[in-house]
Amino acid sequence: MSSNYPESDAANSTTSSNEHWSSVSKHVVNSYLEANNALLAAMGLPPSSETEFGTLTARNRPETAEEPITELAFGDEAWLMERSVDSYEDLAVGEYVRFTKTIDETDVSAFAHISGDTNRLHLAESFAEQTQFGGRIAHGTLVAGTISAALARFPGLTIYLSQDLEFRAPVEIGTTVTAACEIVEQLGDTRYRLHTTVETDDEVTVIDGEAVVVIKESPSD
Incomplete structure (x- = not known):
């Protein structure tokens, strides 16, 4: 079945969507990491500062x-x-x-x-x-x-x-x-x-x- 959209447009749409969800995933994972750090602190263990998306910054750290x-x-x-x-x-x-x-x-x-x-x-x-x-x-x-x-x-x-x-x-x-x-x-x-x-x-x-x-x-x- 043919598409009404040029292949380049479809590729751009897919790339934009992937970038958007990558950004969302970073926010969610960082939020999860902060909650995990709170648990580690309660156990007397050092917090984790790294994720697969990189080091947490002061901007996204609660x-x-x-x-x-x-x-x-x-x-x-x-x-x-x-x-x-x-x-x-x-x-x-x-x-x-x-x-x-x-x-x-x-x-x-x-x-x-x-x-x-x-x-x-x-x-x-x-x-x-x-x-x-x-x-x-x-x-x-x-x-x-x-x-x-x-x-x-x-x-x-x-x-x-x-x-x-x-x-x-x-x-x-x-x-x-x-x-x-x-x-x-x-x-x-x-x-x-x-x-x-x-x-x-x-x-x-x-x-x-x-x-x-x-x-x-x-x-x-």
């Missing part, structure tokens, strides 16, 4: 916040967090956590590679421009993941039981979003119902929903 939250493995200095209480014993109706980060190009590319969601709406600008959105947007579930990030910042150990989501608006790549989780009902000793939202930096609510979680006291290190 930075640890100056005052990290002890419940979390690591953070990034560009991420912002606000919470109403710092003690597990003070958790009650009305307490909240807010988590802020920018959904950037590397987030979208890595999420597409890891999840397998390679919808062209998120990855191909020429295709996305022809849609109702007029350009590429971030995956809805990637944006919703910031809710999980906020939940992880409650004092104690948070475990998801359920999450209802309503996607109200798209999120353009490069947008800074804030996920907010507020306890609205205590369902038992350790079970809570929360109102969960994600807003853009211009205060547009892009996700609204409700979660049920268990928050237990953190095990001692």
